[in-house]
Amino acid sequence: MSHHLLEFRDVRFRYPDGTEALKGVSFLITHGESVGIVGANGAGKSTVLLHMNGHLLPTSGTVTVGEVPLRRETRPEIRRKVGVVFQNPDDQLFMPTVFDDVAFGPLNLGLPPDRVRERVHAALRQVGALALADKPPHHLSGGEKSAVAIATVIAMEPDILVMDEPAASLDPKSRRSVIGLLNSFTHSKIVASHDLDLILDVCARCLVIRDGAIVADGPTPEILSDAILLAENNLELPLTLQGRPAREGARR
Amino acid sequence: MHMADALLSPAVGGAFWAGTIGTIGYASKRLSERLDDRTIPLMGVLGAFIFASQMINFTIPGTGSSGHLGGGMILAVLVGPHAAFLVMASVLTAQALFFADGGLLALGCNIWNLGFYPCFVACPLIYKPLAGDGRSARRILVASLASGIVALQLGAFSVVLQTLLSGKIALPFTTFLLMMQPIHLAIGIVEGFVTAGVIHYVRAARPEILDSSSSSAPLAAGISLRSVLIGFVALAVATGGALSWFASTHPDGLEWAIGKVTGKDELPEQEHGVPAALKNVQEKTAFLPGYGFKPAAGEPKEKTRETQTPAWPNVDAGTSLSGLIGGVLVLAMVLGIGWAIRAFRGKRSAPPSARPGL
Amino acid sequence: MRFEAAYSGIGRLDRLSYRDTVVHRLDPRAKVIATLLFVVAVVSFPRYEILSLFPFFLFPVLIGALGDIPAGFIAKKVVAVSPFAVFVGIFNPLFDPGVVAIAPGVLVSAGWVSFASILVKFALTISAALLLIATTSFPGICRGLRRLGLPALFVSQLLFLYRYLFVLMEEAMRVVRARDMRSFGKRGAGTLVFVRIVGTLFLRTVERAERIYGAMLARGFRGEVPSIRRETLRPSDAVFVLAAGCFFALCRFVPVPQMVGRLVRGLAG
Numbered sequence: 001m002s003h004h005l006l007e008f009r010d011v012r013f014r015y016p017d018g019t020e021a022l023k024g025v026s027f028l029i030t031h032g033e034s035v036g037i038v039g040a041n042g043a044g045k046s047t048v049l050l051h052m053n054g055h056l057l058p059t060s061g062t063v064t065v066g067e068v069p070l071r072r073e074t075r076p077e078i079r080r081k082v083g084v085v086f087q088n089p090d091d092q093l094f095m096p097t098v099f100d101d102v103a104f105g106p107l108n109l110g111l112p113p114d115r116v117r118e119r120v121h122a123a124l125r126q127v128g129a130l131a132l133a134d135k136p137p138h139h140l141s142g143g144e145k146s147a148v149a150i151a152t153v154i155a156m157e158p159d160i161l162v163m164d165e166p167a168a169s170l171d172p173k174s175r176r177s178v179i180g181l182l183n184s185f186t187h188s189k190i191v192a193s194h195d196l197d198l199i200l201d202v203c204a205r206c207l208v209i210r211d212g213a214i215v216a217d218g219p220t221p222e223i224l225s226d227a228i229l230l231a232e233n234n235l236e237l238p239l240t241l242q243g244r245p246a247r248e249g250a251r252r
Numbered sequence: 253m254h255m256a257d258a259l260l261s262p263a264v265g266g267a268f269w270a271g272t273i274g275t276i277g278y279a280s281k282r283l284s285e286r287l288d289d290r291t292i293p294l295m296g297v298l299g300a301f302i303f304a305s306q307m308i309n310f311t312i313p314g315t316g317s318s319g320h321l322g323g324g325m326i327l328a329v330l331v332g333p334h335a336a337f338l339v340m341a342s343v344l345t346a347q348a349l350f351f352a353d354g355g356l357l358a359l360g361c362n363i364w365n366l367g368f369y370p371c372f373v374a375c376p377l378i379y380k381p382l383a384g385d386g387r388s389a390r391r392i393l394v395a396s397l398a399s400g401i402v403a404l405q406l407g408a409f410s411v412v413l414q415t416l417l418s419g420k421i422a423l424p425f426t427t428f429l430l431m432m433q434p435i436h437l438a439i440g441i442v443e444g445f446v447t448a449g450v451i452h453y454v455r456a457a458r459p460e461i462l463d464s465s466s467s468s469a470p471l472a473a474g475i476s477l478r479s480v481l482i483g484f485v486a487l488a489v490a491t492g493g494a495l496s497w498f499a500s501t502h503p504d505g506l507e508w509a510i511g512k513v514t515g516k517d518e519l520p521e522q523e524h525g526v527p528a529a530l531k532n533v534q535e536k537t538a539f540l541p542g543y544g545f546k547p548a549a550g551e552p553k554e555k556t557r558e559t560q561t562p563a564w565p566n567v568d569a570g571t572s573l574s575g576l577i578g579g580v581l582v583l584a585m586v587l588g589i590g591w592a593i594r595a596f597r598g599k600r601s602a603p604p605s606a607r608p609g610l
Numbered sequence: 611m612r613f614e615a616a617y618s619g620i621g622r623l624d625r626l627s628y629r630d631t632v633v634h635r636l637d638p639r640a641k642v643i644a645t646l647l648f649v650v651a652v653v654s655f656p657r658y659e660i661l662s663l664f665p666f667f668l669f670p671v672l673i674g675a676l677g678d679i680p681a682g683f684i685a686k687k688v689v690a691v692s693p694f695a696v697f698v699g700i701f702n703p704l705f706d707p708g709v710v711a712i713a714p715g716v717l718v719s720a721g722w723v724s725f726a727s728i729l730v731k732f733a734l735t736i737s738a739a740l741l742l743i744a745t746t747s748f749p750g751i752c753r754g755l756r757r758l759g760l761p762a763l764f765v766s767q768l769l770f771l772y773r774y775l776f777v778l779m780e781e782a783m784r785v786v787r788a789r790d791m792r793s794f795g796k797r798g799a800g801t802l803v804f805v806r807i808v809g810t811l812f813l814r815t816v817e818r819a820e821r822i823y824g825a826m827l828a829r830g831f832r833g834e835v836p837s838i839r840r841e842t843l844r845p846s847d848a849v850f851v852l853a854a855g856c857f858f859a860l861c862r863f864v865p866v867p868q869m870v871g872r873l874v875r876g877l878a879g
Contacts, residue, residue: 091825256732256736265650353691356742454812
């Protein structure tokens, strides 16, 4: 199953202004894994994600998706395998209607119209948004936008699903339904988020990034219960692990 | 200042529609030949940006009155004339629909007045030479002011011309001109200041945006752009000349065409109504010797002969009364039909059925 | 305040356009063509014509009623955009003082007649444009324009504009609110502040466009915005255009009110 694997080997990246964002990142993700990426603001999470589908190319080191090494000319192939859902659904959903937006990727893959329609329907059904097909994105609620944003990527049938803050600024109920959605996928998943409870619910494995390097890599429950490690990274224990008697405190 | 459908004749509206669509086609073609992919979303989002910015009001210093942004100059400087024209065209189209600013027939005129002049005349012929490499704040200010003023003056002149060629209003040419041009001088100065300010702001924050646009804006070479523009101006002048001839001989193209096709007998009202009206227009506008848009090519003899004709036909009182009664009846019937449909619908959908989409 | 009023007006038109009625279901191209024919027919009347324009009200009235569009809302919007036409037309009575009889014994100056004609034409054409967008979704109109032959690049601009219009209006509205909350009287709302607001909005827009471009690339964008055909002209669309066209032609070439009036007087007397 080597084609479902993503490997970063000593990836370094320097922005044009000289900032060194990644200082030798290495990890390996195998088929079916769900991996959380956490870290402080500016630690390099987004930069890592942007390397996964070739939006950025490493200054040195290699990124390999399946058998394919990431290079300028292999980017289209890589993008077919790695689907990225960006943080702000308003940036992700750029077409005038939900249907057009979900169809954008499959049409670019060169599929015939009938196959495109099938894919759009399947993807929208999978995220429970089939009824929204003819709506323009600005008529959707935050939760609906997130679901549709995920559908736009699923419709391309990628091998790996990469998400940046999939539940940011959603109300608790919508957040819960996005978590349910993510758990229903059998894809390999990579999720970057500050929402540690979400990571705990969705990802079996967790990477911690600090200053452009991986400082911890292991099973999520272990990593996210290491209070010292979390504190060093501007993070804190997930609420579900804090065991705080929240209710009594609030009622007093 | 948006041109309105009600002030236009089909001939003038149609001619500017044709000119505008031609320019949209030309700009699209030139752009797609050397388009950087990332310009496609950029232009679209900039359209939304201009639309939203035009809704923000600000106080004009010294007057206390409220100003609004045009935006054509800013766009032309920041993304180049072709992209800017397409963006302005899309902004004005959206406004014609959502605000009904002017209406659909006038849309061609409005895109021309507010898009063509800043993008294809003021920016390349005035802003670029004056601003030079765009490093000096003072040169940017001077260039923005000059090009803002010229763009707005041309636009206002164009509105006057389109209105008078259409022959729907009685306002004499010079009077109209004297009202429009000074107002638009003020608006042009404000537009120039705002343009300079925004360009300066963008230059300070993200200089690479300006550099990339100025390097990619001229098409192949400066000379070819110049010649294209001169071609366009010549075309515009020629169109204007042809138009003014057409409009002055037949202020109402459709009217004239109908007369040709059907013979005059079938149009008893227009038979005495229109030619009299149009002669009235001719007579009024012909007193403006200096402007030469008048029918120099027309028929001066007929004009002088008709100078004494009263503006209004002698309406037969009987016809007029019938018309009046009929008009009121027709209006009442139309409103009745509308009311009946609404009442019927209201009854049918009495249980407030959840309408999809709302 | 004015910003928010304009914003909510656009929002309401936009929501209306997604209703599902007989009119909304017509093909966008059919409605665009019919509306253009309507506008051309109306403005082709000579400057002193009023009565013959009345039958044309049937078109907006029918579209509004069948499309379930609130008449008051459209009427208010028509009035809101009237100043320029009124400003220019109001000079007609001044410069065109010839006296005419509009009914036996009732004399007015010809300028008033032509001014009234402008106002009637204005009400007709503007309400038709508003009803077009109230009964046809903006993306639908864009797809219609594309099929009518406008360049793909231009139409994709319109679609992007529509997609981000509400996002950017909200962004601008937040900035304006923040400005007005800390401005007192004329201070704070001046040109310099405005320039900074527009400059900031511009830069944010450019950054947004960069993110959008990234999202497009991630889904295989290669310079073409693809689209999938979804509308087909049905017989009902053709019937609509044909009927509308015939009606406009009839009202344009036959003085309907005169005939109705004569008929009524004939019956009465």
